[in-house]
Every structure is written in structure tokens, then in C-alpha cells.
Amino acid sequence: MSESFKTKTSRRAFLRGSAAMAAGAVAAGQARAAGPDPLITEVQPWASGLGDPVDAAPYGLPIEHEGDVIRRNVEWLTADTYSSINFTPIHALDGTITPQGCAFERHHSGAIDLRKKDYRLMINGLVDTPLVFTYADLERFPRENHVYFCECAANTGMEWKGAQLNGAQFTHGMIHNMEYTGVTLRTLLEEAGLGAAGDLSDKWVYVEGADASSNGRSIPMDKALDDVLVAFKANGEALRKEHGYPVRLVVPGWEGNMWVKWLRRIEVMSNAVESREETSKYTDTLANGISRKWTWVMDAKSVITSPSPQAPITHGPGALVISGLAWSGRGAITRVDVSLDGGISWQTARLAKPGEDKALTRFYLDTHWDGSEMLLQSRAMDDTGYVQPTKAQLRDVRGENSIYHNNCIQTWWVRETGEAENVEVS
Amino acid sequence: MSKYLKATTAALVLMLAAHPALAEKFGLGREALPEEIAAWDLDVSPDGTGLPPGSGSVMDGEDLFIVQCAACHGDFAEGLGNWPPLAGGEGTLGDARPLKTAGSYWPHLSTLWDYINRSMPYGNAQSLAPDEVYAITAYILYSNFLVEDDFVLTRENFLEVEMPNADGFIEDDRLETEAHFWNTEPCMEDCKENVEITMRALVLDVTPVDEQEEAIMGEAPAVEAAEVVMTAAPDPALVAAGESAFRACQACHQVGDTAKNHVGPILNGIVGHPAAAIDGFGYSGAIRTAAEDGLVWTEENLAAFLKEPGKFIRGNRMTFAGVRKEEDINAIIAYLSTFQN
Structure with missing residues (x-):
């Protein structure tokens, strides 16, 4: 398989961050300042003048710097945009509540x-x-x-x-x-x-x-x-x-x-x-x-939202928060395991709060990244004892033409550069 | 009455309240009138319950289909572009790429009648009379070789039609066939010997890319400074009205920077443009002949075409009945005039 490829979706976010990485923390441990930071030593306009008055936005939108955290669609999926779908930017959100303005349609x-x-x-x-x-x-x-x-x-x-779409928003954002x-x-x-x-x-x-x-x-x-x-x-x-x-x-x-x-x-x-x-x-x-008809229940599922193709690691080796979402239509999430090596070994992640019935659960793995490649996976379990299956396990039962109810374990390939890609593994 | 008896009476009342049929009422809402129920309760069940009296022939259905349905589904229900095919695919459901259509997949004829009646034509739902729905349903059956060309579908013979995939469905069996997914002790260490990447999304390269992002990366082709043609600017209110009226056209035609040929050709720059001249679009013979005869889409010609497409160019493939109101026609042309090539 060719190693040369055009990195697209994550390119801008990646470049934005890698400059910071070059300037700062390459090695693990605390960085040393090259000199006084003017953002600290000089009086900034926002620390001196006035900001917006109240009522500048009677109903507010997110600040413009977050303008890329938006729903997106995949044009080739549907014939037009009236009978269609778009995707929640889950790669850029945290916690569990989805703001209505970016919740998929x-x-x-x-x-x-x-x-x-x-x-x-x-x-x-x-x-x-x-x-x-x-x-x-x-x-x-x-x-x-x-x-x-x-x-x-x-x-x-x-x-x-x-593996088809390169981003958690597109693979898991409905x-x-x-x-x-x-x-x-x-x-x-x-x-x-x-x-x-x-x-x-x-x-x-x-x-x-x-x-x-x-x-x-x-x-x-x-x-x-x-x-x-x-x-x-x-x-x-x-x-x-x-x-x-x-x-x-x-x-x-x-x-x-x-x-x-x-x-x-x-x-x-x-x-x-x-x-x-x-x-x-x-x-x-x-x-x-x-x-199969009347397959109403959504089985337990999880995905790592960061790092992911649209949310690459931009800070270099050292402390790394791996974060994601888990949910089950059969009940509450009880446990999420994370693998850094494509499913050879697993460690149990920390749930931000105990899982709630038929609601999203946020999980974190607070880890130290040594800068080497990772094959990130997450695996959810719910209070009925259901364990999120691999794609191979699902295909064994259902084949490849189900279209719906794909709750397989997702893999992100994180490179030494911090870029991530949607891949499938053996 | 003793305290004990009072308590049990209270408990009995509570138990009764827990039964839905005997629950406490809030006295909210009002009784629905029969006419209101008749207007909204249109669903049709697999046993035919809900079908109104009526009938329609394959022959009538073909004419209706060409006018009402073919713009998206094709003259023979084969589907155009990304719009769904309604015919074909029988025997393919177990294939690597099954073709699921009303003929090959749908288990009940009621579903087809009900969906056409309540939800079609797309963008003009609930505009068909029952006989028309019977006729279009009959034509779709014919397109799937399920009835002969002299067939007439009626409420009376509705259940006699055999749907090929009627027995092709089972109820959700995940609790049995996927019982092995309930495994409270998943593997934590040495779960497999090695891992190889077997497929990569970037190789497939079908993920949408932010245009702004592309521009920043310099990957997007440089936009040539367009030659600005000065024309009298159209009335903004008329353009806005045209944008709204253009919705009737959008199922098939695209405009703007990202426009592509679709069921119909791109309409950027169409006002004043020679006919049948958009690259890469397969025009009908009728339009090509008109173009050879020198047809140019002047505002007058566009207005006449939009009013009655079938009359202005006989035999063209734009299966659209026409825009009824003159102000809508003018608004659409004003809106289209804002898009240049």
C-alpha cells in the first residue's frame, strides 16, 4: 500500500498546530520560554479598550474563531439537499450535550x-x-x-x-x-x-x-x-x-x-x-x-472523537487526552476500553460521569504519547453486558449490505506527525 | 369506614390509575371531527385497509408517470442520477450490490400506493387523485414485469398482486443471532498476534474538503478573473422571489459556483445563451434540433419555455408541467440572470 497520499481534511488544523509544536514542546516535559511572551508583557487591546456591549447579539452565535465547527454534508450521498442528511461536528465538541445549532439534520x-x-x-x-x-x-x-x-x-x-470517510464527523456524526x-x-x-x-x-x-x-x-x-x-x-x-x-x-x-x-x-x-x-x-x-425488519434498537457503540482525522495531535509528544463518546440504546454505558495498538491490548478509560440511560457518555484516557504511531480504538459496554463488536464480527453475522446499524469498533491510525486517518485493521 | 379500609380504597384507586384505560383525564384537547380524521388518516395497511375506492390502468399510469415522476425516476422507472430506481433488481438481493426497488424489495403493494399517495410527487405531495395513484402504481408494477400492459389496478384486485420479496423479511433477531456480543469479559491483553492496516480512507478519497481550506493550501485551481459584463442589474426583490420560485426547478437543475449537470443541465449563464450548449450534458434530440435551428435562450424564449415546456419544444425531455404564474416566470429568469458562466 502506497505511503504517499494527499492529506486533505485535517491539513489546515494540522499545519496551524504544527507551527506551535515546532516552536514549543518537542520534548516531553515542560518547555522553556525563548523570551518574554508579548501577549503577557505588553498591554493587549482587549485588556485596555472595551468589548461588545450587551445586546450586540440578542441571540448569540459561537464566536467567529469557532466558525469551522459546523454541520457538514457529503454531497454524493444523496440526490439533493432537501431529502438528505448532514453531520454533527463531534470531533470538535466535548462533554455530552449537543448544541442544537450544530446537531445533525x-x-x-x-x-x-x-x-x-x-x-x-x-x-x-x-x-x-x-x-x-x-x-x-x-x-x-x-x-x-x-x-x-x-x-x-x-x-x-x-x-x-x-474505511471510507475520513473524519469522525462523517463516520459517526449522525x-x-x-x-x-x-x-x-x-x-x-x-x-x-x-x-x-x-x-x-x-x-x-x-x-x-x-x-x-x-x-x-x-x-x-x-x-x-x-x-x-x-x-x-x-x-x-x-x-x-x-x-x-x-x-x-x-x-x-x-x-x-x-x-x-x-x-x-x-x-x-x-x-x-x-x-x-x-x-x-x-x-x-x-x-x-x-x-431484518423492525430493528429499532441502536446497539452499544463508541468512537474516539479526538484525536481523529479532523482533530489531529498538534502538540507533539507528552501529555495527551484521548477523548470520545459512547452510547447504547439498550441502557447505560458501564465501561469503555481504549486500545492504542489496534486491538491487541486494551485499557479501561475514565467515564466523565457514570453512564446514563440511552444518553451519550463522555470518556477520557489521560495518557502520555511517546510520539510513535498508534492505532486508536474504543470499545463500549452497556449495562446489559453487550460489548461493542469489531467490524469483522458484525460482517460475520450480517454481511456488508445492511446499510443500517453499523456499530463496529472504529480505528484511527495516528502517525508520528500527529495526523490521523480512518483505517480498517486485521 | 376504618382507617385500614380507607387506605386500601386509596391503594385500589391508585392501581386503577396506573392502568392506561382507566387513568385520570386532564380534559384537554377536543374531539376530532370525522372530516378531520378523513383528511389526515390516509395510511394504508398491508391488508389493504385504508385504500379508497378507485382504479387505474398501466396505460394511464405510463402517461402520468412521464409527466409526474420521470424527471427523477426515468421514463422506465430506472432512476436518474442519484434518484432512486423503482424497477429492476429482482433476484439481486443476495448479490454484492443488491438493487432494491419497489419490484425487487418492497414486500407489500400497500406501501407503494401509500407512499405515492401521501409523499409523491416530490415537491408536490398529495396532489394526485386516487385513480391517478392506482394508475401510477400499476405502471410501476408493469415496469417490474409484475403485470401485463392491459392490467388495471383496483381496490378489489389489490391483494391479488404478488410482490416477489413478500417473504424476504424476518423480524429483528439480534438477541439470538448476535447473542455472542453479550460477553461481560472482553479480552484485555494479547487479543491478537499482530495488526495490519487493510484499508485506508485517504486512498479512497471521497471525504468532502472545505473549499476555504483548499484555497489556503493552494490546491484549488486559481480562479480566473472573470470578464465583467455590464448589464442592467435585475430588481433585487424580483431576484429574491425568483430564488424562492426556483425551488420547483432545483430537483433537477443546479446554479452557482459548485453547480454540476444533474438530471437537467447547469443553468449558469443560461439567459442569452444558445440552447443545448452546456458541455457534458446529454440533451434530447428535440432540443438539439432546436439549437441547430438557432434557438437562443432569450428572456422571451425562456418565458415561453417555462410556461409550457412540452409545447415550446415538442418531444423535449424536461418532464415538468410548467410554471403557472407569469410573475414566477419573470422572477425565475431574473434570478437565473444573476448566475454567469
Whole structure:
């Protein structure tokens, strides 16, 4: 395999940092200043004059120096940008909460503009009384707050046949994690009355959006009555247009397509509709041509977000924070192991906080880098005992044509220069 | 009543409240009216529940398909560009590159009818009458060789159509077939003898690159200073209106610096440009003939074309019904005039 290659995605970030590296800490241990730092010895403009007044930005955006921390799409993936997806810049974020403004978007016919006063939510089907709620009605039901991750079933889907996209944003960025405020779906179903449905164990709830794609999914009743939320706030503020303003469904731990945006109708049914999004799409074809359907749960998964191809090591050898995200749709993350040698040996990383149910968990490995090559991997475990598999293990069961639900262990090849690349290893 | 009895009564009430059917009500919302339910409850189940009365023939479906669907899906439902093919692929699901279409993959005909009815045509959803949906569904079946050309699909014969992949699905079996992933003692040391890199993303080189980044690296070709042609600047309000109206065209046509030929050709510089002259685009014979006869896309010609594309150049492949409002046509032309080659 050729060693000469064009480094693209990480080039600018890399160059920006490597200058600093040359000037400073080449050797491990504390660097010595060549002379007094003018940033310290000279009075800087910001230490003398005035900054912006209040109200300079009535609703603020990130400072311009962070202007490259944005959602990005992969043009060749879809036919246009109205039925398309983009990716969260997870390589540049820390902690676990995803800011709404850079949380990935997935639309099937564009993000629609739906005002609260035009919003209606219908519950019909096998209910005692079919009901229509306004937005104001929803705010009068008891509310709950929960943090959950939302992962598109196709996250990492481009990697089934091999290492393809060079950046954690592109390989793992179809995910976000927010604190939702909303009413439980159970509360609304009970308001309409489920007596007419009889035995609930074999019933379904069909949920549908108000946009032209009419994205609809069938959810088994036991999940609908368990933890599904009809949400109208995320991270404390109204949902963004691109995430379903004013109301979306939150289906904890289950694939993002079921989190119907611009939620307009909930129908209690005796069967699954088997709509386009649950037959033609979001089904997983195995090597023998048979396809799995109703693969709703997102299995445990993790990825190192830094270092990664878009977030190379720019400081040279010495202290290094390896950081990443882990999550499981089946429960809480209990442990994350990190390998520096492509899976020969593993060490257990530190969880920033104990894992939370169906939410992102941040992990850190505080280590010392000797400047040699690394093959970085992370491996998540959840409280059901599930261990994140390798890509080879997944392929053994599923082949390479599943498209969806690729939760394999990811490998980043970190070079002596600090640059990183998406690779696949034996 | 004794204290004990009061307590048990309270407990009983609580237990009842926990059962959904008997839960406390908040008295919020209002009863949905039958007309409202009829307007929104359109889903169709695999057993045909939800289908309205109606029928449509393959022949009628072909005409409708050419006008409503072919711009993205191709005349024969083969799919254009990145838009999905709707026909073909039978027997390929176990191949290295399966072709999944309505014919080869979809297990239920109801899904096809329901999706066309509620979500298509793209950008103009819910505009088809039930008979039209039956007809287009029939044509897609015909494109997949699943019915003959004289077939008429109706609510009555709907369930008689056999979908080739009806038995091709199993319910999620991960708990059984992937039970070995539940392994509470994963290997920590000497887990394999050696490691080799077997594939690299940079070799494939399909990751999007920041243009600004490229420019900084000097990798991007130097942008030649374009010769500035002074023309009367179009009215900004009209251009803005045109940008909005152009959405009807965007599924097929691109404009701007990154524009590429797509289902339709790039439209940069189209105003005042000779017809059929964009490099690398496969024009229809009708447009090429018109170009040989000297057709230039003057504002007048563009306006006439946009009004009724099929009439202005008979036999051209732009399967688009036309822009109804004259102000939209003028706005689109003003918007297009802002894009130079």
C-alpha cells in the first residue's frame, strides 16, 4: 500500500498546530520560554479598550474563531439537499450535550416552517375519543425532562464495505444528544383513552409528521407506553426548525427515523403500517438476501472523537487526552476500553460521569504519547453486558449490505506527525 | 369506614390509575371531527385497509408517470442520477450490490400506493387523485414485469398482486443471532498476534474538503478573473422571489459556483445563451434540433419555455408541467440572470 497520499481534511488544523509544536514542546516535559511572551508583557487591546456591549447579539452565535465547527454534508450521498442528511461536528465538541445549532439534520422533504398557532396534533384509531390538541394544550399536561441520544440508523453506514470517510464527523456524526422537555406519549394516549384498543400487548401506535414526506413509523404499544416523549423543548429552548419545531417525537434508544418531526398524528392500530420508511428503508439486508425488519434498537457503540482525522495531535509528544463518546440504546454505558495498538491490548478509560440511560457518555484516557504511531480504538459496554463488536464480527453475522446499524469498533491510525486517518485493521 | 379500609380504597384507586384505560383525564384537547380524521388518516395497511375506492390502468399510469415522476425516476422507472430506481433488481438481493426497488424489495403493494399517495410527487405531495395513484402504481408494477400492459389496478384486485420479496423479511433477531456480543469479559491483553492496516480512507478519497481550506493550501485551481459584463442589474426583490420560485426547478437543475449537470443541465449563464450548449450534458434530440435551428435562450424564449415546456419544444425531455404564474416566470429568469458562466 502506497505511503504517499494527499492529506486533505485535517491539513489546515494540522499545519496551524504544527507551527506551535515546532516552536514549543518537542520534548516531553515542560518547555522553556525563548523570551518574554508579548501577549503577557505588553498591554493587549482587549485588556485596555472595551468589548461588545450587551445586546450586540440578542441571540448569540459561537464566536467567529469557532466558525469551522459546523454541520457538514457529503454531497454524493444523496440526490439533493432537501431529502438528505448532514453531520454533527463531534470531533470538535466535548462533554455530552449537543448544541442544537450544530446537531445533525435529516429531512425527507426539507425542514418546514410550522408556527405554534398552526400546529395541531391528532390522536385517532383505536381510542375511546379521537382528540385534537393545539400547542397550547400540550403545555398544560405534566412535563418531564430527559437527556437522550438520537442516532440515525445509517450512522457509520458508509463504512460497511471498508474505511471510507475520513473524519469522525462523517463516520459517526449522525448523532446528537439533548435534554428534552415534553409530555409522555402515554399521558396523551391515556387522555384519548385506550379502552377501545382492548388487549394492548399486540397493538401499535403509528406516528406521522406534518411535512410533505409524511414520514410515518409504527411503534409497538409497550414502547409507546414506556418512555416515548412528545417533546417541544431541547436544551432548554424551543426545538429548532430543522429538528421539528414546534413538536417532535423522542423515542429513546431507538433509530432516529422514528423520532418523527413536526409530529401531527398518532394512530392506535392493530397492526404495523409497514410504510416506506419501515420496509423499503430502515431494513437491514443480510448476506443471503433476507432482510431484518423492525430493528429499532441502536446497539452499544463508541468512537474516539479526538484525536481523529479532523482533530489531529498538534502538540507533539507528552501529555495527551484521548477523548470520545459512547452510547447504547439498550441502557447505560458501564465501561469503555481504549486500545492504542489496534486491538491487541486494551485499557479501561475514565467515564466523565457514570453512564446514563440511552444518553451519550463522555470518556477520557489521560495518557502520555511517546510520539510513535498508534492505532486508536474504543470499545463500549452497556449495562446489559453487550460489548461493542469489531467490524469483522458484525460482517460475520450480517454481511456488508445492511446499510443500517453499523456499530463496529472504529480505528484511527495516528502517525508520528500527529495526523490521523480512518483505517480498517486485521 | 376504618382507617385500614380507607387506605386500601386509596391503594385500589391508585392501581386503577396506573392502568392506561382507566387513568385520570386532564380534559384537554377536543374531539376530532370525522372530516378531520378523513383528511389526515390516509395510511394504508398491508391488508389493504385504508385504500379508497378507485382504479387505474398501466396505460394511464405510463402517461402520468412521464409527466409526474420521470424527471427523477426515468421514463422506465430506472432512476436518474442519484434518484432512486423503482424497477429492476429482482433476484439481486443476495448479490454484492443488491438493487432494491419497489419490484425487487418492497414486500407489500400497500406501501407503494401509500407512499405515492401521501409523499409523491416530490415537491408536490398529495396532489394526485386516487385513480391517478392506482394508475401510477400499476405502471410501476408493469415496469417490474409484475403485470401485463392491459392490467388495471383496483381496490378489489389489490391483494391479488404478488410482490416477489413478500417473504424476504424476518423480524429483528439480534438477541439470538448476535447473542455472542453479550460477553461481560472482553479480552484485555494479547487479543491478537499482530495488526495490519487493510484499508485506508485517504486512498479512497471521497471525504468532502472545505473549499476555504483548499484555497489556503493552494490546491484549488486559481480562479480566473472573470470578464465583467455590464448589464442592467435585475430588481433585487424580483431576484429574491425568483430564488424562492426556483425551488420547483432545483430537483433537477443546479446554479452557482459548485453547480454540476444533474438530471437537467447547469443553468449558469443560461439567459442569452444558445440552447443545448452546456458541455457534458446529454440533451434530447428535440432540443438539439432546436439549437441547430438557432434557438437562443432569450428572456422571451425562456418565458415561453417555462410556461409550457412540452409545447415550446415538442418531444423535449424536461418532464415538468410548467410554471403557472407569469410573475414566477419573470422572477425565475431574473434570478437565473444573476448566475454567469
